[in-house]
Amino acid sequence: MPLLRNALTCSVLVVFSHIAGAAEASAPAEALRPLLATLNERLNIGDLVALTKWDSGKPIQDSPREAQVIANARTLATERQLDPEDVAQLIAAQMEANKLVQYGLLAQWQTAGVAPDTPRPDLARQIRPRLDELQTRLLRQYSDFAPYRRAPNCPALLAQARQGLTYDAxxxxALTRATGELCIRAEHL
Known part of the structure; x- marks a missing residue:
């Protein structure tokens, strides 16, 4: 009887260990999904920013605004006990990805000689407040994901999670650029 009890105990432990391992393996994916959805939402706002730049003729590059956004992100990172440099790099990647969308769309519209005839929200009063709100959400979701950045399966999970989120090349x-530094490979530690 003790032998049977020991075998049963070992079997139960193996099953629980497998369940715990599966739950642990899915944790990075569960933390990654909302983060990628927010990054993608932010990129889609780049379409609206491009329209305002088309209409105004203003350049896409806005270094003073970018510096202000990164400084704000560093402050928020400190408040959330995140590494300010990691957060600055994350936000800089978002801005670069957004500019990639804007440059690409402007090039398409210049070739066509016209931009889409869609409503243009106000950059200062409508778009930037939305981007600020997304940055707050982005930092919260990044905080949830940060413990998994060094997971060996992070790059594979990231590649899989990106699939099907966007609607064109x-x-x-741009989403690939926005997520380029989310995972940290072991040799970079």
Whole structure:
């Protein structure tokens, strides 16, 4: 009887261990999904920013605004007990990805000689407040994901989670740029 009890105990432990391992393996994916959805939402706002730049003729590059956004992100990172440099890099990647969308769309519209005839929200009063709100959400979701950045399966999970989120090659490339530094490979530790 003790032998049977020991075998049963070992079997139960193996099953629980397998369940715990599966739950642990899915944790990075569960933390990654909302983060990628927010990054993708932010990229899609790049379409609206491009329209305002088309209409105004203003350049896409806005270094003072970018510096202000990164400084704000560093402050928020400190408040959330995140590494300010990691957060600055994350936000800089988002801005670069967004500019990639804007440059791509402007090039398409210049070739066509016209931009889409869609409503243009106000950059200062409508778009930037939305981007600020997304940054707050982005930092919260990044905080949830940060413990998994060094997971060996992080790059594979990231590649899988990106699939099907975008609607064209330009936005797919931009999302790849936006997520380029989310995972940290072991040799970079």
């Amino acid at each position: 330009l936005h797919d490339l």
